[in-house]
Each structure stands twice: as C-alpha cells, then as structure tokens.
Amino acid sequence: MNIPFLDLKRMDEALKQRLKSKFGEMLDAGIFSGGEEVAKFERSVGQFLQSRFAIPCANGTDALELALRALEIGPGDEVIVPAMTWVSTAEAVLMVGAKPVFWDTDENGLLKDDWENAVTKRTKALIPVHLYGKMVRMEELTEKARNLGLKVIEDAAQAFGSFQDGKAAGTWGDVGCLSFYPTKNLGALGEAGMCLAQDERLAGRIRLLLNHGQPLRDQHDLVGRNSRIDTIQAAFLNVFLEGFEANQQKRKVLAQCYLEGLSQVAALKLPEGVLEADHNVHLFVVQSSRRDELTGFLAEKGVGTAIHYPAIVPGLKPFETKGDFANARKLADEGLSLPLNPFLKEEEVDFVTKAMVAFFETKNQ
Numbered sequence: 367m368n369i370p371f372l373d374l375k376r377m378d379e380a381l382k383q384r385l386k387s388k389f390g391e392m393l394d395a396g397i398f399s400g401g402e403e404v405a406k407f408e409r410s411v412g413q414f415l416q417s418r419f420a421i422p423c424a425n426g427t428d429a430l431e432l433a434l435r436a437l438e439i440g441p442g443d444e445v446i447v448p449a450m451t452w453v454s455t456a457e458a459v460l461m462v463g464a465k466p467v468f469w470d471t472d473e474n475g476l477l478k479d480d481w482e483n484a485v486t487k488r489t490k491a492l493i494p495v496h497l498y499g500k501m502v503r504m505e506e507l508t509e510k511a512r513n514l515g516l517k518v519i520e521d522a523a524q525a526f527g528s529f530q531d532g533k534a535a536g537t538w539g540d541v542g543c544l545s546f547y548p549t550k551n552l553g554a555l556g557e558a559g560m561c562l563a564q565d566e567r568l569a570g571r572i573r574l575l576l577n578h579g580q581p582l583r584d585q586h587d588l589v590g591r592n593s594r595i596d597t598i599q600a601a602f603l604n605v606f607l608e609g610f611e612a613n614q615q616k617r618k619v620l621a622q623c624y625l626e627g628l629s630q631v632a633a634l635k636l637p638e639g640v641l642e643a644d645h646n647v648h649l650f651v652v653q654s655s656r657r658d659e660l661t662g663f664l665a666e667k668g669v670g671t672a673i674h675y676p677a678i679v680p681g682l683k684p685f686e687t688k689g690d691f692a693n694a695r696k697l698a699d700e701g702l703s704l705p706l707n708p709f710l711k712e713e714e715v716d717f718v719t720k721a722m723v724a725f726f727e728t729k730n731q
C-alpha cells in the first residue's frame with residue numbers, strides 16, 4: 367500500500383482539465399493582476415460565507431499582518447495568541463512590532479477559555495485560531511472580548527467552510543483571516559489569502575494597505591505594501607470553489623470511517639466534534655502517548671502521516687517564552703495527523719484504521 371498523507375497530484379482528471387482550460391483562458395485574456403476573476407472570487411466567497419467584505423490578498427500570513435495593521439496594533443501593544451498554532455499567528459504580531467502573549471490551549475488545541483488571565487493594560491487584541499478546522503466557541507469569546515475592549519482577529523486559515531450557529535469561521539471577529547495555501551480545504555495552485563471584515567471603514571483600510579495605500583491610481587493615502595492576490599490564483603480558486611461542498615462531504619464520510627474504525631482503541635484520543643458543522647475536517651488529529659512508534663509503524667505499512675505541529679510556538683527560537691502550556695505541549699508531543707483528503711478512498715482509510723487497531727492490539731499484549 368502507498369497512502370500518502372496528501373498528494374495533490376491525485377486530483378481527478380476532469381478537474382485537471384478544467385484548470386488547464388482556465389489557464390488557457392487567462393493567457394488569452396492577458397490579465398494577470400486584478401480583473402474580473404478577482405472580483406468574482408470576492409463575490410463568491412463573500413456570498414458563501416455571508417461576509418460583508420471579502421478581501422483577497424497574497425497569503426494567509428499577510429492577511430494576519432494586514433488585519434493587525436488595519437486595527438492600528440503596533441509597538442507597545444500586546445496580542446494574546448495560543449501556544450499551539452502555525453507560526454504565522456505569532457509571526458504577524460511581531461512583524462507589526464507588537465508582542466505576542468502566549469496562552470495555553472484546551473486539549474484539542476483551541477485557545478483555553480480562561481485567556482482573560484493574560485490581559486494586561488497593554489493588551490489590544492486576541493487571535494483565536496480555529497486549529498485543524500475546529501472553531502473556538504465564538505459567541506462567548508467575542509462577548510468577553512467586547513466587555514474587555516479588545517479586538518478579535520480570527521485566524522481561520524485552516525477553517526474555510528466551518529460554520530458555528532450558522533455563522534462562518536472568520537465572520538465573528540473584527541477581521542477573519544483565511545489562507546488558500548495549496549493543502550488547505552480550499553487551496554490555490556500557489557499562494558493566496560483573504561481578510562474578511564464586516565465594518566466598511568476597516569475593510570477600506572485593509573484594501574488600502576494591501577495595495578500601497580492607493581485608493582486610485584497614483585494617489586497614495588497611507589504607507590501600504592503589495593499583497594495583492596495573483597489573478598491566476600483567483601481564477602483557479604473560482605474553479606476549486608465549484609467543487610468545494612462535494613469535497614467537504616467526502617471529508618466528512620472519511621472522518622466518520624475513521625471514527626467508527628478507531629472508537630474501539632481506548633489508548634487513542636480521537637478528535638472531538640469533527641462531524642459537526644463547526645469543523646471542516648481540515649486535519650484529523652489523533653493523540654497517542656506512543657505517537658512516534660505509531661508513526662514509524664504506519665510508515666512501514668506505506669501510510670504517510672504528519673505532525674501539526676511538533677513544537678509549541680513559545681518553544682521556537684524567535685518566540686521563546688517561558689511557561690507551562692501543558693495542553694499545547696502534550697499536543698505537540700502526542701498529536702498525529704492521519705491522511706484525510708478528498709482524493710483518498712474509503713478502502714485506504716479502512717487500511718489505515720485496521721493497521722492502527724493492529725498496532726494497539728499487539729502493543730497491549
């Protein structure tokens with residue numbers, strides 16, 4: 367068996383043909399920055415997620431930085447960030463000159479709900495991360511933040527298409543940041559990202575910041591940068607968006623297979639709430655104290671896995687911060703992402719679950 371963790375080459379032929387013909391159309395049209403494909407992408411995502419403003423940009427890391435800058439967060443300010451996340455969440459805070467203040471997660475990797483204990487006079491915002499595609503409880507979080515006078519930037523990079531109480535990930539906070547990195551549920555054939563906003567003034571600032579502060583050609587109202595989306599990526603994303611919901615259903619079916627196949631393994635902690643609407647099943651992360659041994663065993667059987675992420679962010683050199691962060695640390699030590707993507711067959715998931723059951727049965731003897 368050869369079951370890669372994720373192999374984008376496995377994309378089906380019909381879809382590859384759609385993308386090739388879209389690329390041909392783009393070459394013929396000769397428009398590679400801005401244009402109708404970008405406008406269409408904005409409209410489609412805005413409609414799908416019910417977001418007043420959907421502002422595409424170059425990648426998810428930029429989206430976070432643009433959000434912070436648009437909210438005028440900078441030197442002297444503190445921003446609360448979970449200890450377990452992809453590095454971008456904290457990186458963006460440092461890039462604008464502010465200080466990330468790390469807080470532990472719950473055992474599923476979501477910002478622990480006692481985060482208000484991290485608030486100081488300097489705290490301006492917090493960045494909840496919908497890690498692995500599972501949303502943080504946003505009603506409670508946004509209410510608490512409002513009462514404390516804090517801004518909320520949602521890092522929804524992994525949670526495109528997760529909805530909680532009918533409201534999309536990224537539309538609860540002041541700004542929601544999305545990534546369309548190729549491995550994401552909605553992934554480009556390169557880099558792309560987006561800021562979601564509900565306030566017109568804030569959306570206007572984000573638009574200015576990502577295009578040299580330029581409201582009109584050669585008029586520059588503030589110091590911005592170039593973080594525009596590539597037109598070609600917007601065009602590919604429009605194609606991918608057509609098949610998004612069908613792919614989501616496939617993910618849910620495969621997640622259900624894993625849950626059924628693995629529920630008997632008492633030594634394994636399974637992800638919670640994956641079948642709920644507020645989880646887009648971006649990653650299927652199990653936890654085991656024998657994680658490394660299990661990884662090797664699966665690799666021998668031809669099964670690829672991944673670790674998201676093997677170190678907590680405050681443990682990394684540029685972000686080094688002392689602290690316990692016990693849950694985040696446990697996830698770094700014990701979390702293992704199993705292959706789960708729309709290119710995978712049910713038989714393959716079945717093979718993985720059977721291999722895992724065998725691993726734990728043997729080890730228990």
Ligand SMILES: Cc1ncc(COP(=O)(O)O)c(C=O)c1O
Pocket residue numbers: 425426427428451452454455495521523524544545546547557558559
């Ligand atoms: C949680 C999280 N935040 C931010 C990002 C940054 O997105 P990008 O890779 O598009 O810059 C990612 C994706 O890689 C992510 O997973």
